[in-house]
Amino acid sequence: MMRFLLLFSRQGKLRLQKWYTPLSEREKKKIIRDMTTMVLARQPRTCNFLHWKDLKIIYKRYASLYFCLGVESQENELLGLEVIHRYVELLDKYFGNVCELDIIFNFEKAYFILDEFLMSGEIQETSKQTINRCIENSDMLQEDYNNEWYEVELFG
Amino acid sequence: MSPSVPLQEMIRAIRSARTQCEERGVIQRECAAIRAQFRQADNDGRSHNLAKLLYVHMLGYPAHFGQMECVRMIASPRYSEKRVGYLGAMMLLDENQDASLLITNSIKNDLSHNSQYVQSLALCTLACMGSAEMCRDLAPEIDRLLRSSNSYVKKKAALCAVHIVRKVNELGELFAPAARSLLSEKNHGVLHGAVVLITKLCERNPETLERFRKSVPELVHIMKGLVLSGYSPEHDVAGVSDPFLQVRILRLLRILGHNNEAASDAMNDLLAQVATNTDSTKTAGNAVLYETVLTVLDIKSESGLRVLAVNILGRFLLNNDRNIRYIAMTSLQKIVGTDHIAVQRHRGTIVDCLKDPDASVKRRALELSLALVSASNIRSMMKELLNFLSTCPPELRAHAAGGIFTAAERYAPSQRWHIDTILHVLTTAGGDVRDETVPNLIQLITTASELHCYTVHKLYRALLQDISQQSLVQVACWCIGEYGDLLLKGDCQEIEAMQVNENDVLDALETVLQSHMSSPATRGFALTATMKLSTRITENVDRIRSIVSIYGSCIDLELQQRAVEYNALFKKYDHMRAAVLERMPVMEKNSTGQTNGEPAGELVKEVQPIKVSQDKPSTQPPVNQVCDLLDLLGGTEETTKPSFPPAQTTDTISSPGGDLLDLLGGLDLTSPTPVVTPITVYEKNGVTLTISCEKQSETNLTVTLIASNSTNADITTFNLQAAVPKSVQLLMKAPSGDCLPACNTAKITQVVVLNNPNKVNLKMRIRVSYTSQGSTFQETIQVDTFPECR
Numbered sequence: 001m002m003r004f005l006l007l008f009s010r011q012g013k014l015r016l017q018k019w020y021t022p023l024s025e026r027e028k029k030k031i032i033r034d035m036t037t038m039v040l041a042r043q044p045r046t047c048n049f050l051h052w053k054d055l056k057i058i059y060k061r062y063a064s065l066y067f068c069l070g071v072e073s074q075e076n077e078l079l080g081l082e083v084i085h086r087y088v089e090l091l092d093k094y095f096g097n098v099c100e101l102d103i104i105f106n107f108e109k110a111y112f113i114l115d116e117f118l119m120s121g122e123i124q125e126t127s128k129q130t131i132n133r134c135i136e137n138s139d140m141l142q143e144d145y146n147n148e149w150y151e152v153e154l155f156g
Numbered sequence: 157m158s159p160s161v162p163l164q165e166m167i168r169a170i171r172s173a174r175t176q177c178e179e180r181g182v183i184q185r186e187c188a189a190i191r192a193q194f195r196q197a198d199n200d201g202r203s204h205n206l207a208k209l210l211y212v213h214m215l216g217y218p219a220h221f222g223q224m225e226c227v228r229m230i231a232s233p234r235y236s237e238k239r240v241g242y243l244g245a246m247m248l249l250d251e252n253q254d255a256s257l258l259i260t261n262s263i264k265n266d267l268s269h270n271s272q273y274v275q276s277l278a279l280c281t282l283a284c285m286g287s288a289e290m291c292r293d294l295a296p297e298i299d300r301l302l303r304s305s306n307s308y309v310k311k312k313a314a315l316c317a318v319h320i321v322r323k324v325n326e327l328g329e330l331f332a333p334a335a336r337s338l339l340s341e342k343n344h345g346v347l348h349g350a351v352v353l354i355t356k357l358c359e360r361n362p363e364t365l366e367r368f369r370k371s372v373p374e375l376v377h378i379m380k381g382l383v384l385s386g387y388s389p390e391h392d393v394a395g396v397s398d399p400f401l402q403v404r405i406l407r408l409l410r411i412l413g414h415n416n417e418a419a420s421d422a423m424n425d426l427l428a429q430v431a432t433n434t435d436s437t438k439t440a441g442n443a444v445l446y447e448t449v450l451t452v453l454d455i456k457s458e459s460g461l462r463v464l465a466v467n468i469l470g471r472f473l474l475n476n477d478r479n480i481r482y483i484a485m486t487s488l489q490k491i492v493g494t495d496h497i498a499v500q501r502h503r504g505t506i507v508d509c510l511k512d513p514d515a516s517v518k519r520r521a522l523e524l525s526l527a528l529v530s531a532s533n534i535r536s537m538m539k540e541l542l543n544f545l546s547t548c549p550p551e552l553r554a555h556a557a558g559g560i561f562t563a564a565e566r567y568a569p570s571q572r573w574h575i576d577t578i579l580h581v582l583t584t585a586g587g588d589v590r591d592e593t594v595p596n597l598i599q600l601i602t603t604a605s606e607l608h609c610y611t612v613h614k615l616y617r618a619l620l621q622d623i624s625q626q627s628l629v630q631v632a633c634w635c636i637g638e639y640g641d642l643l644l645k646g647d648c649q650e651i652e653a654m655q656v657n658e659n660d661v662l663d664a665l666e667t668v669l670q671s672h673m674s675s676p677a678t679r680g681f682a683l684t685a686t687m688k689l690s691t692r693i694t695e696n697v698d699r700i701r702s703i704v705s706i707y708g709s710c711i712d713l714e715l716q717q718r719a720v721e722y723n724a725l726f727k728k729y730d731h732m733r734a735a736v737l738e739r740m741p742v743m744e745k746n747s748t749g750q751t752n753g754e755p756a757g758e759l760v761k762e763v764q765p766i767k768v769s770q771d772k773p774s775t776q777p778p779v780n781q782v783c784d785l786l787d788l789l790g791g792t793e794e795t796t797k798p799s800f801p802p803a804q805t806t807d808t809i810s811s812p813g814g815d816l817l818d819l820l821g822g823l824d825l826t827s828p829t830p831v832v833t834p835i836t837v838y839e840k841n842g843v844t845l846t847i848s849c850e851k852q853s854e855t856n857l858t859v860t861l862i863a864s865n866s867t868n869a870d871i872t873t874f875n876l877q878a879a880v881p882k883s884v885q886l887l888m889k890a891p892s893g894d895c896l897p898a899c900n901t902a903k904i905t906q907v908v909v910l911n912n913p914n915k916v917n918l919k920m921r922i923r924v925s926y927t928s929q930g931s932t933f934q935e936t937i938q939v940d941t942f943p944e945c946r
Contacts, residue, residue, distance in 0.1 A: 014214060022250040022285065029216070046514040047478040076450075077483055078443035079403050082393065085439075104171075105164050107214065108207050111243055120283035120319040122352045124311060125345040126400045127390045134308070138273050142236040 001121035006068045012036040020121035049077050064100050162204045194225045203240040223255040230262045242277045251287030267297045279312040283319040291320040295327050302334040307343040314349030318356045328357045351404045372419045376426045379405050394438035406447040413455035420456040466498040473505045485520035492527045510544045526559035534567040546584045553588040571604040586625025594630050599743045609648040612639040624673045630681045637685025640692040658693045687722045691737040842867035859908045865896035874926040885911040
């Protein structure tokens with residue numbers, strides 16, 4: 001099970017946080033602090049896996065953003081790297097050549113995409129196309145300010 | 157998609173703030189505006205306001221006043237408001253907030269909404285922050301949705317069910333039938349969710365696990381389809397078809413096949429197929445291979461398959477990608493105990509990884525190397541490990557030094573090699589070794605009697621070079637004090653000759669005494685060594701007298717006391733001085749068969765001088781000793797468990813300050829009382845427990861319990877508990893282990909110290925508990941008569 005996903009910049013500013021277990025605000029802040037310090041201190045060509053308390057931390061840097069995933073100890077680390085990569089691909093498809101500013105100014109969209117991909121600390125959907133279609137349809141639904149609901153059929 | 161302009165303007169404003177103070181100002185103004193707008197009953201920009209608040213919350217500012225707004229927005233009929241409302245609920249509300257219960261009804265209604273997207277919002281939120289009560293409330297709804305015809309909703313319902321089972325274990329039963337039927341789905345998302353749900357159910361409930369074993373053929377079939385299918389654009393990742401699903405199925409197979417022959421047989425072919433067919437050039441393929449290896453090693457696979465798995469790990473070790481080397485070593489660590497020979501084949505690569513610049517890889521390589529040390533490769537491995545010790549990062553030093561000592565102790569080919577190794581470690585990493593290294597080393601040196609000359613020369617030279625490593629200095633002082641005569645004689649075959657005269661030696665010791673780098677314990681060593689030299693040198697006895705008398709007024713109480721006593725030895729008891737400062741007899745190690753057992757029990761916190769009998773003590777200890785054998789090892793010490801196999805970090809032992817060997821008087825610290833034949837008190841299921849006693853004094857008794865196992869299967873979790881009559885005090889030392897290997901190959905020893913001040917009739921009740929061949933046994937034995945000790 002994944003415990004949390006954090007996105008932060010090279011300066012340590014948090015851009016996205018998703019928690020899959022209930023934690024107090026204090027604990028969340030502490031974890032964020034620990035993660036940013038640990039990950040930002042890593043040398044460039046070192047391995048992407050760390051140990052922190054009883055969790056495994058998988059992190060990867062994409063341009064100016066660090067993606068940091070905290071998983072339980074029985075999880076597959078290499079798959080964690082794939083999960084991070086898949087999320088980046090989804091963001092890229094949605095925003096078109098995504099950069100950090102897109103995520104800053106449209107953070108709620110980033111969350112919506114994440115909620116279509118991961119849920120309850122596990123992967124929800126393994127097909128990129130399906131997720132992209134769902135997001136598009138949800139956005140179209142949101143566009144409509146009247147109280148009519150479009151019946152959108154999902155194929156596949 | 158229309159951008160939410162007010163939100164983006166605010167973000168821009170916050171980002172353009174140049175100082176923290178300015179930012180706070182902007183945020184306070186915005187929050188005030190948001191609060192005002194929340195209070196207004198109905199307005200169009202509600203979702204924007206909440207989104208702004210969520211942004212502010214992410215920056216770390218308080219946003220709890222938005223909780224009720226979230227509740228209101230969730231209840232709104234508009235999709236856009238619901239969406240942001242649910243997002244707010246996931247970010248601001250969790251099960252510890254009271255407001256979270258208020259959304260239960262909304263979620264319930266939305267779960268039956270006719271738009272699947274609204275249903276998905278509700279499911280997602282429930283899975284993110286649903287409390288136990290909410291889960292109990294809504295579980296039947298989720299079960300209904302698991303059977304719906306809409307795959308989109310089904311897959312989300314499956315993961316929501318996973319969350320519910322995590323929160324309320326008993327509801328697992330509710331979802332099991334639906335989960336089973338979901339396995340026949342074609343949609344990968346639903347299939348993935350089903351596999352995750354089944355995994356969770358099996359982990360939580362052993363009966364469910366039994367039932368789902370019947371699904372193994374179905375899972376194997378699905379997996380085969382994935383592996384053998386051609387290219388599928390929807391699910392392909394770098395040549396592997398849906399690696400996410402493959403890994404989850406492999407994990408589930410691992411759980412189902414663990415400890416079960418039939419299930420393991422059914423998956424053997426599949427695992428071999430996956431292992432050979434998967435493309436290992438990219439991470440996705442390697443992830444699947446990794447999971448396959450873990451599964452093979454965890455089920456009852458046939459030996460050919462195991463060899464294949466270890467070979468894959470070996471290939472991983474040679475991979476250029478650091479991540480893959482890291483996980484290869486992690487996996488090898490897990491199997492080094494069981495498939496030792498297979499792992500030994502890759503020793504060379506592992507040792508090379510010690511030189512990798514990455515600290516995580518180094519750590520793994522160190523642990524694995526320590527686990528691979530054996531009698532045949534000790535010399536070459538030790539060379540590599542010592543090399544590593546000089547260049548390793550500081551956080552690994554203590555672990556490395558500890559591991560080296562353990563390995564050296566188990567497999568030392570010769571005593572001289574052993575002493576050299578320990579000296580090398582002390583010179584490179586003296587600050588990171590554990591406290592009991594000093595007495596251990598001293599004990600080792602005393603046993604190697606033919607090497608005394610060599611050792612003392614080496615130590616003297618090391619001392620001249622560097623007096624900052626306390627452990628090294630302590631050992632060096634002790635040796636110089638004890639074997640000073642050999643040092644002064646000068647000739648030693650094994651080391652190049654160096655003429656040492658008495659003044660040099662005394663200079664060296666005085667430097668240690670006066671240096672600010674020496675700890676009080678070290679100075680104690682140095683002072684006593686100086687004193688001992690008074691009987692071993694001929695000319696500078698006066699110099700020694702003056703040194704000793706100076707310290708009679710030292711501020712440090714321990715040094716002062718020693719100096720005063722030594723002074724007394726010079727003055728009043730000069731006739732005894734030679735006898736008191738005689739060469740010490742060989743100390744025997746107090747270990748119990750397991751290497752690296754309890755720390756040297758020979759340390760005595762000796763405070764008063766001992767009246768020694770006049771006749772020259774040879775190897776027999778003087779009879780009339782004030783044998784104040786205190787409980788030296790403290791109350792709660794643990795023996796370091798042998799670190800091989802599997803390598804674990806050894807615990808630090810809290811020895812009593814690690815200082816103060818008794819240097820005055822040849823106390824032979826191994827009790828000379830002969831041990832009586834042990835008496836068997838328990839013999840059942842192949843387990844034999846014997847006790848033997850040693851009387852330490854009129855009221856003190858040491859009882860040794862020894863357990864052995866004559867069956868063909870290993871016994872685990874062996875545990876002994878003891879109870880004695882009320883007036884007797886009992887102290888149980890840590891046992892030497894908790895695993896009894898089969899066929900009497902090793903025993904477990906546990907020492908119990910009893911103090912019987914009222915001299916009541918000693919009885920003891922012992923409770924034995926252990927696990928043998930899968931079943932646990934527990935028995936209580938009463939021992940009424942203790943074997944007589946002479």
